[in-house]
Amino acid sequence: MTTAQYDVLGIGNAIFDILVQADDAFLAAHGMTKGSMALIDEARAIAVYRAMGPATEMSGGSAANTIVGVADFGARAAYVGKVKDDQIGQLYTHDIRAAKVAYATAPAKDGPATGCSYILVTPDGERTMNTYLGAAQDLTPADIDPAQIAAASIVYLEGYLWDPKNAKDAFVKASKIAHDNKRKVALTLSDAFCVGRYRDEFLGLMRDNTVDVIFANEAELASLYQTADFEAALAQLRKDVALGVVTRSEKGCVVADNAGVTAVPAFPVAKVTDTTGAGDLFAAGFLFGMVRGVGHHESGRLGALAAAEVIQHIGARPQTSLKALAQQHGLPV
Amino acid sequence: MTTAQYDVLGIGNAIFDILVQADDAFLAAHGMTKGSMALIDEARAIAVYRAMGPATEMSGGSAANTIVGVADFGARAAYVGKVKDDQIGQLYTHDIRAAKVAYATAPAKDGPATGCSYILVTPDGERTMNTYLGAAQDLTPADIDPAQIAAASIVYLEGYLWDPKNAKDAFVKASKIAHDNKRKVALTLSDAFCVGRYRDEFLGLMRDNTVDVIFANEAELASLYQTADFEAALAQLRKDVALGVVTRSEKGCVVADNAGVTAVPAFPVAKVTDTTGAGDLFAAGFLFGMVRGVGHHESGRLGALAAAEVIQHIGARPQTSLKALAQQHGLPV
Numbered sequence: 180m181t182t183a184q185y186d187v188l189g190i191g192n193a194i195f196d197i198l199v200q201a202d203d204a205f206l207a208a209h210g211m212t213k214g215s216m217a218l219i220d221e222a223r224a225i226a227v228y229r230a231m232g233p234a235t236e237m238s239g240g241s242a243a244n245t246i247v248g249v250a251d252f253g254a255r256a257a258y259v260g261k262v263k264d265d266q267i268g269q270l271y272t273h274d275i276r277a278a279k280v281a282y283a284t285a286p287a288k289d290g291p292a293t294g295c296s297y298i299l300v301t302p303d304g305e306r307t308m309n310t311y312l313g314a315a316q317d318l319t320p321a322d323i324d325p326a327q328i329a330a331a332s333i334v335y336l337e338g339y340l341w342d343p344k345n346a347k348d349a350f351v352k353a354s355k356i357a358h359d360n361k362r363k364v365a366l367t368l369s370d371a372f373c374v375g376r377y378r379d380e381f382l383g384l385m386r387d388n389t390v391d392v393i394f395a396n397e398a399e400l401a402s403l404y405q406t407a408d409f410e411a412a413l414a415q416l417r418k419d420v421a422l423g424v425v426t427r428s429e430k431g432c433v434v435a436d437n438a439g440v441t442a443v444p445a446f447p448v449a450k451v452t453d454t455t456g457a458g459d460l461f462a463a464g465f466l467f468g469m470v471r472g473v474g475h476h477e478s479g480r481l482g483a484l485a486a487a488e489v490i491q492h493i494g495a496r497p498q499t500s501l502k503a504l505a506q507q508h509g510l511p512v
Numbered sequence: 513m514t515t516a517q518y519d520v521l522g523i524g525n526a527i528f529d530i531l532v533q534a535d536d537a538f539l540a541a542h543g544m545t546k547g548s549m550a551l552i553d554e555a556r557a558i559a560v561y562r563a564m565g566p567a568t569e570m571s572g573g574s575a576a577n578t579i580v581g582v583a584d585f586g587a588r589a590a591y592v593g594k595v596k597d598d599q600i601g602q603l604y605t606h607d608i609r610a611a612k613v614a615y616a617t618a619p620a621k622d623g624p625a626t627g628c629s630y631i632l633v634t635p636d637g638e639r640t641m642n643t644y645l646g647a648a649q650d651l652t653p654a655d656i657d658p659a660q661i662a663a664a665s666i667v668y669l670e671g672y673l674w675d676p677k678n679a680k681d682a683f684v685k686a687s688k689i690a691h692d693n694k695r696k697v698a699l700t701l702s703d704a705f706c707v708g709r710y711r712d713e714f715l716g717l718m719r720d721n722t723v724d725v726i727f728a729n730e731a732e733l734a735s736l737y738q739t740a741d742f743e744a745a746l747a748q749l750r751k752d753v754a755l756g757v758v759t760r761s762e763k764g765c766v767v768a769d770n771a772g773v774t775a776v777p778a779f780p781v782a783k784v785t786d787t788t789g790a791g792d793l794f795a796a797g798f799l800f801g802m803v804r805g806v807g808h809h810e811s812g813r814l815g816a817l818a819a820a821e822v823i824q825h826i827g828a829r830p831q832t833s834l835k836a837l838a839q840q841h842g843l844p845v
Binding site: 228232234265 | 530533561562564565566567568569570571580598599600603606607608610611625826827829831
């Protein structure tokens with residue numbers, strides 16, 4: 180194992196977010212399931228967008244949000260994900276590189292446009308995503324640079340990669356390279372409906388040690404084990420993966436491994452404006468804590484801090500320096 | 513004079529905003545004059561953008577922001593401005609139509625991309641704009657539909673239109689049609705440096721009654737009359753235009769006509785996050801008050817309310833219903 184050039188390398192669907200405020204009636208009128216991520220085709224994207232109000236745009240993508248957070252804490256980060264060489268792809272590329280993330284995935288020259296997620300933010304701060312994968316679905320194993328993967332201490336993957344047809348092969352290729360180089364592989368389960376689509380595959384990845392670390396929220400954990408019994412699901416998670424981190428919204432998170440379970444409180448916020456990116460930024464803080472080797476409790480606090488930052492404004496990328504925030508709260512950086 | 517189909521029709525440079533937080537050192541390092549709008553060419557746009565951090569994108573354009581505000585208060589609004597038929601132009605078109613503004617200007621099929629403003633927001637909330645006009649410079653008199661202009665009670669024009677080479681002809685054409693139909697014409701002076709570029713032309717427009725109403729801030733007024741003596745400048749303004757409205761940041765505004773001068777207080781805000789659009793939204797509220805015929809004081813309060821809303825978040829378009837805000841504050845809607 181050589182010295183790592185990157186602390187965390189993320190692989191995910193590169194998605195540009197188009198965010199708009201909407202009420203619950205809008206979700207109902209358009210058949211949207213609140214809080215979920217629905218995959219939509221181009222025709223549906225056009226129809227949804229047409230119905231939406233004036234929007235704010237910002238780069239997104241689950242793993243990309245996490246990686247930007249990791250970099251913002253001050254760690255060395257890289258990202259792999261596919262945009263098209265179009266105007267939105269150029270905005271996306273700017274944003275991730277401007278966040279000091281190494282990003283070298285070749286943009287698609289033809290085929291569908293850069294992927295977009297049409298995100299409805301309801302007055303309670305919950306976000307409902309309608310994602311047109313676009314160019315993201317063209318991520319293939321050829322986009323995985325073995326030398327770059329080998330040079331990252333942790334490879335972080337999103338469950339959403341199971342949706343595009345070739346990305347899962349890229350995922351498995353990256354995981355194998357990482358393990359061949361004694362690196363760790365982390366996976367976020369992404370979304371309860373995504374878990375519903377790929378439950379057996381995800382359990383397989385855990386049980387055959389393709390992944391070492393699982394990030395999930397309560398709904399995803401419940402979907403994974405098809406039980407509403409949190410403790411039972413957690414016990415199963417501990418059997419299936421070396422390290423499991425389960426977020427529980429305002430109840431904080433639990434960190435579970437063979438040695439035991441650590442509960443970590445959340446950072447309370449005065450008002451939740453937009454939950455988009457909450458899980459992504461939690462993962463950013465936790466991964467940063469892993470990189471710094473600060474233990475489960477402090478890692479969980481770093482995750483909670485980053486999540487608290489991102490839910491207090493529109494959009495899934497941090498607007499306040501996470502490094503400075505951590506210092507203010509006496510957390511390790 | 514037939515019954516108006518629109519309360520306010522705005523004509524301006526259609527500009528997509530790319531907003532980023534930056535410190536004063538960044539402005540200094542890149543030779544930017546804080547608080548101003550600088551016109552930049554494509555090469556400079558590329559260089560500025562490359563140096564900028566991760567951004568938030570939102571539709572902008574001075575008159576367009578105003579018109580969106582007018583519509584948000586509940587008036588009937590239309591906009592004329594040129595984008596290209598590219599991805600950013602499509603985002604722009606969506607946003608203004610989704611704000612219930614009639615927008616029918618044909619997008620450019622070729623030529624430069626949709627215009628963008630690279631906006632640096634410093635910690636004090638001040639915004640510094642670097643604008644690449646792009647397709648906006650292709651607005652011509654052919655884009656002015658006489659029937660539409662004739663159908664608007666007030667035509668609202670931005671001084672920035674003097675920058676693109678053909679837009680001033682469109683401006684003059686629109687003004688003539690409006691006056692031929694007994695409509696009012698309002699002009700915002702836009703920016704103190706813009707006034708510096710076109711001082712004589714703007715004074716000419718006022719003195720030959722091409723415009724009936726002037727919106728300006730203190731710096732623009734000082735630039736127009738080349739004096740730091742506010743009272744002297746205001747006295748001159750009253751001679752030159754039927755109605756002058758001068759904003760004074762936290763000191764509120766003054767509304768001046770032949771009958772006298774009315775001072776109107778601002779709405780205090782806890783924290784100024786981003787002044788982008790402050791003047792634009794002030795004009796929106798004031799124009800809405802004019803449309804409703806509520807008098808100078810109430811119009812000024814509506815303007816102050818809209819300005820207060822927009823400076824408390826990133827971006828120049830309202831994020832809270834202005835109509836609901838006005839109702840909460842007991843202002844006429």
